Amino acid sequence: MRHPWGVESTPEPDRVPLVRRDTRLDSYVDRYAARTHGMTASAIRALFAVANRPEVVSLAGGMPNIADLPLDVVGSALQDLVLGRGLQAMQYGSGQGEQEIREAICEVMSLEGISAHPDDVTVTVGSQQALDLVTRIFCDPGDVVLCEAPSYVGALGVFRSFQCDVAHVAMDSEGLVPEALREAVLALRAAGRSVKFVYTIPSFHNPAGVTQSLERRRAILAVAEETDLLVIEDNPYGLLGFDADPIPAIRSLSDDRVVYLGTFSKTFAPGFRIGWVLAPHAVREKLVLAQESATLCPPTFSQFAITAYLRQHDWQGQIKVFAEMYRERRDAMLAGLTAEMPAGVTWTVPAGGFYVWVTLPPGLDAQAMLPRAVTARVAYVPGTAFYADGFGSRHLRLSYCFPTPERILEGTRRLGEVLAYESELMSTFGTPLGAPHAAELPGHLAPGTDQR
Ligand SMILES: Cc1ncc(COP(=O)(O)O)c(C=O)c1O
Numbered sequence: 001m002r003h004p005w006g007v008e009s010t011p012e013p014d015r016v017p018l019v020r021r022d023t024r025l026d027s028y029v030d031r032y033a034a035r036t037h038g039m040t041a042s043a044i045r046a047l048f049a050v051a052n053r054p055e056v057v058s059l060a061g062g063m064p065n066i067a068d069l070p071l072d073v074v075g076s077a078l079q080d081l082v083l084g085r086g087l088q089a090m091q092y093g094s095g096q097g098e099q100e101i102r103e104a105i106c107e108v109m110s111l112e113g114i115s116a117h118p119d120d121v122t123v124t125v126g127s128q129q130a131l132d133l134v135t136r137i138f139c140d141p142g143d144v145v146l147c148e149a150p151s152y153v154g155a156l157g158v159f160r161s162f163q164c165d166v167a168h169v170a171m172d173s174e175g176l177v178p179e180a181l182r183e184a185v186l187a188l189r190a191a192g193r194s195v196k197f198v199y200t201i202p203s204f205h206n207p208a209g210v211t212q213s214l215e216r217r218r219a220i221l222a223v224a225e226e227t228d229l230l231v232i233e234d235n236p237y238g239l240l241g242f243d244a245d246p247i248p249a250i251r252s253l254s255d256d257r258v259v260y261l262g263t264f265s266k267t268f269a270p271g272f273r274i275g276w277v278l279a280p281h282a283v284r285e286k287l288v289l290a291q292e293s294a295t296l297c298p299p300t301f302s303q304f305a306i307t308a309y310l311r312q313h314d315w316q317g318q319i320k321v322f323a324e325m326y327r328e329r330r331d332a333m334l335a336g337l338t339a340e341m342p343a344g345v346t347w348t349v350p351a352g353g354f355y356v357w358v359t360l361p362p363g364l365d366a367q368a369m370l371p372r373a374v375t376a377r378v379a380y381v382p383g384t385a386f387y388a389d390g391f392g393s394r395h396l397r398l399s400y401c402f403p404t405p406e407r408i409l410e411g412t413r414r415l416g417e418v419l420a421y422e423s424e425l426m427s428t429f430g431t432p433l434g435a436p437h438a439a440e441l442p443g444h445l446a447p448g449t450d451q452r
Pocket of ligand 1: 062125126127128129152154201206234236262263264265270274275
């Protein structure tokens with residue numbers, strides 16, 4: 001049935017009909033807070049609706065592949081939880097998070113050399129909320145946050161929503177470049193800007209796929225000490241390495257200079273929405289207050305469920321199973337890229353995590369090319385999504401975490417065809433002029449020694 005101003009769903013006998021209003025006029029447009037002005041829907045969102053069709057190989061999304069989770073173990077842990085402690089698990093809990101999961105989190109972090117006390121851990125709704133809380137307690141509008149170039153799109157969104165200015169700092173094949181960090185802090189301070197922290201993803205970077213060596217971590221920390229800079233270390237992928245033991249976290253090298261963010265989203269399952277912040281004691285006080293005002297308390301049921309899973313299952317063995325599955329997919333992607341990419345295309349070689357960062361030859365534009373790639377039934381995320389300043393058009397992020405190795409090979413084959421066609425167009429009609437290309441500018445990831 002059609003309504004004059006909307007669409008009415010088919011009425012069912014016992015249900016109130018659901019009416020959707022289709023108008024796009026926003027009568028509140030003049031009333032939104034200034035902080036909402038930076039909250040814009042991505043220009044590529046519409047394309048992703050198409051990219052999610054089954055015929056398209058999506059190398060775009062970063063969804064963890066949890067098909068190997070032992071659902072029987074999780075199911076019986078949940079049943080025990082409901083029957084044994086259901087009333088407690090379904091009640092409000094502590095604003096800081098439950099003691100038992102904070103103890104378990106300390107055990108998880110010890111795998112990366114961190115020695116922490118449960119009192120200094122605050123549980124959050126994924127590490128995404130951790131980013132929100134940390135920014136909330138540290139940043140005023142106009143403050144500067146230093147981020148790698150490129151950086152995690154979800155963090156850029158948080159910084160924008162708190163009206164911070166993002167300054168990108170150069171990376172190389174070992175991640176954030178300490179000297180560039182030092183120069184950026186000094187130059188911004190000399191210009192009178194208030195620099196609140198540097199945000200870094202040291203292991204299996206999203207989107208760059210590179211990892212900071214231990215020496216690099218020490219050097220970054222030394223710059224932070226010298227310039228009195230706070231480090232926000234975001235580490236969702238650190239335990240998902242393919243070859244070696246995890247590299248010690250930056251937080252393991254300093255108790256009071258680093259705020260560390262962790263999550264169970266990649267090592268267990270994202271649907272529980274449990275992450276955490278490990279912060280120096282005084283910062284922790286502020287985080288708990290911010291958490292209480294945001295949520296009252298993080299979800300008690302999820303915290304109990306994760307603690308039960310960690311107690312009843314070989315979770316470290318499970319992480320190895322995940323890592324092995326991701327390694328197989330990484331190998332497929334690297335093999336596909338080697339076989340299919342035209343000359344001049346380079347990419348990073350990740351030693352863990354989900355992502356490969358691709359650099360196109362000068363003149364090609366990954367954002368402009370995306371509709372043509374989707375028409376050729378392959379999707380990726382254009383590099384511009386990972387910069388706050390419009391750069392990145394010569395880059396794209398590919399994720400190998402979700403599709404099967406066969407689909408990844410098919411995806412790289414299709415991408416190779418699209419790129420070959422684009423390169424041919426370019427050599428026939430010349431370089432399409434657009435924004436300056438990130439890789440040609442200082443402060444942006446350029447091919448390093450272990451890249452192709
Ligand atoms: C670098 C980084 N930080 C934070 C997150 C957020 O993860 P979650 O909120 O699921 O813990 C992600 C998710 O992809 C990520 O890649």
